[in-house]
Amino acid sequence: MELPPTFITWIEACYSEARYSISFNGSLIGYFKGTRGIRQGDPLSPFLFVLSMNVLSRLLNLAAVRGNVESVIGVISVIDKFYELSGLQLNAAKCEFYAVGIPINITETIHRITGFTHGSLPVRYLGVPLVTRKLSEKDCVVLIDKIKSKLHHWQLFLPQSIINRSEQLCSRFLWKGFDKAATGARVSWKLICHLKSEGGLGLKDLKTWNKACMIQLIRNILAGKGSLWVAWVKSYVLKDKDFWQSECGTNASWSLRKLLSLKREAQTVFSAGALTTRVIWDTTRVKRDKVNWHNLIWFPLHIPKHNMIAWIAILDRLPTKNRLQHMGILSDGLCVLCNDDMETRDHLFIECSLLDSLWKAILHLSGLRPSSSSWNNLLASASHAWKGKSLLITILKLALCAFLYSLWEERNRRLFKGNSRNEAEILKVIKEIVGTQLRGRNINILDSVNITLCKNWSIE
Numbered sequence: 381m382e383l384p385p386t387f388i389t390w391i392e393a394c395y396s397e398a399r400y401s402i403s404f405n406g407s408l409i410g411y412f413k414g415t416r417g418i419r420q421g422d423p424l425s426p427f428l429f430v431l432s433m434n435v436l437s438r439l440l441n442l443a444a445v446r447g448n449v450e451s452v453i454g455v456i457s458v459i460d461k462f463y464e465l466s467g468l469q470l471n472a473a474k475c476e477f478y479a480v481g482i483p484i485n486i487t488e489t490i491h492r493i494t495g496f497t498h499g500s501l502p503v504r505y506l507g508v509p510l511v512t513r514k515l516s517e518k519d520c521v522v523l524i525d526k527i528k529s530k531l532h533h534w535q536l537f538l539p540q541s542i543i544n545r546s547e548q549l550c551s552r553f554l555w556k557g558f559d560k561a562a563t564g565a566r567v568s569w570k571l572i573c574h575l576k577s578e579g580g581l582g583l584k585d586l587k588t589w590n591k592a593c594m595i596q597l598i599r600n601i602l603a604g605k606g607s608l609w610v611a612w613v614k615s616y617v618l619k620d621k622d623f624w625q626s627e628c629g630t631n632a633s634w635s636l637r638k639l640l641s642l643k644r645e646a647q648t649v650f651s652a653g654a655l656t657t658r659v660i661w662d663t664t665r666v667k668r669d670k671v672n673w674h675n676l677i678w679f680p681l682h683i684p685k686h687n688m689i690a691w692i693a694i695l696d697r698l699p700t701k702n703r704l705q706h707m708g709i710l711s712d713g714l715c716v717l718c719n720d721d722m723e724t725r726d727h728l729f730i731e732c733s734l735l736d737s738l739w740k741a742i743l744h745l746s747g748l749r750p751s752s753s754s755w756n757n758l759l760a761s762a763s764h765a766w767k768g769k770s771l772l773i774t775i776l777k778l779a780l781c782a783f784l785y786s787l788w789e790e791r792n793r794r795l796f797k798g799n800s801r802n803e804a805e806i807l808k809v810i811k812e813i814v815g816t817q818l819r820g821r822n823i824n825i826l827d828s829v830n831i832t833l834c835k836n837w838s839i840e
């Protein structure tokens with residue numbers, strides 16, 4: 381690489397002469413020599429890596445120049461040599477080679493020499509074949525299986541049918557826990573895919589995310605960076621023509637047509653200064669008005685199953701008897717707790733006479749005076765007043781979600797299992813939940829309010 385000898389000496393000095401010291405109880409102890417080169421995280425290490433990889437790359441180019449079986453032998457010996465020098469060994473079991481138009485006896489020889497398996501085209505990335513034609517559903521079976529086993533988010537270029545199927549799987553997973561029709565889903569997938577501050581669960585809808593990824597891909601193609609695929613699209617598909625001037629010809633590939641159809645939107649997004657996929661997604665997505673209650677249920681110590689019920693209750697989507705009656709599923713709409721009034725959300729959680737002192741007891745334990753309230757008042761005043769991270773606010777938020785969850789649980793117990801608990805028993809459960817969640821946390825016990833709260837809620 382014709383690096384100047386002085387430079388090489390400097391680099392050598394960096395990894396052979398460096399000495400280390402350890403800071404122990406605030407003072408430095410001794411100096412010792414590093415025996416394994418530079419330490420992990422050293423800013424020099426990426427440069428050394430690039431330098432040595434450059435050497436490897438050049439050696440490989442030299443070895444592969446003839447493009448025959450000898451070249452394969454050459455490549456393997458270069459990789460062996462590289463192992464000797466760097467200690468990085470190739471894992472033949474994880475390698476595949478691809479060959480087209482080569483007699484079987486030669487591919488067998490290559491297999492024997494290298495130990496690599498003979499892969500078949502198309503090459504797959506994350507289970508999806510790298511091809512320019514439109515992906516068929518069959519092409520994506522592996523991907524769907526992967527989504528089933530691991531519900532992660534990802535960045536890919538997908539047809540609408542696959543997006544729909546993936547979202548269906550996610551929805552089924554959320555409501556049923558497995559791949560079974562999500563009948564009776566309480567909240568639409570569209571609402572779930574809004575930000576928590578907009579009343580959703582903060583999931584991303586794949587269609588918009590996929591679009592954002594494609595727009596990001598356009599940026600990469602324009603900048604000529606990112607991956608082999610981008611370089612290939614730039615030089616072979618666009619033939620280095622200006623992307624903005626490119627027209628969608630009759631024989632343009634599916635992926636190119638998709639990208640060109642986003643030209644106008646991409647221009648708007650780029651001129652708005654969106655740089656990352658996330659910002660592009662945020663610029664292109666449909667937004668809802670902010671809700672003022674999201675901080676009541678989304679806070680650092682929240683308990684997911686409580687939150688889910690609290691979230692559905694706030695949206696008034698729990699299958700209370702009035703809603704089931706409205707849908708024509710039930711004829712009897714009486715509250716299972718008091719048998720006096722219609723079971724609506726507001727009745728069940730706030731107005732029902734049977735458990736009406738439960739919420740008052742929670743406020744009392746928190747040192748607050750109960751005020752007669754409706755559901756809307758409770759939600760509005762809590763959203764307004766419960767701000768900050770004090771122990772009181774955390775207790776109130778935890779207790780509210782546990783209260784909604786426990787009352788819903790009690791209603792279902794009485795309705796489906798025929799057993800019941802009294803107010804004191806439910807309060808005990810809520811106290812236990814709050815106590816367990818806060819015990820061992822870093823609480824300022826010099827604060828007199830906190831001392832009383834810890835005592836009342838049995839947080840030791």
Ligand SMILES: [Zn+2]
Binds near residue numbers: 721733
């Ligand atoms: Zn009632």
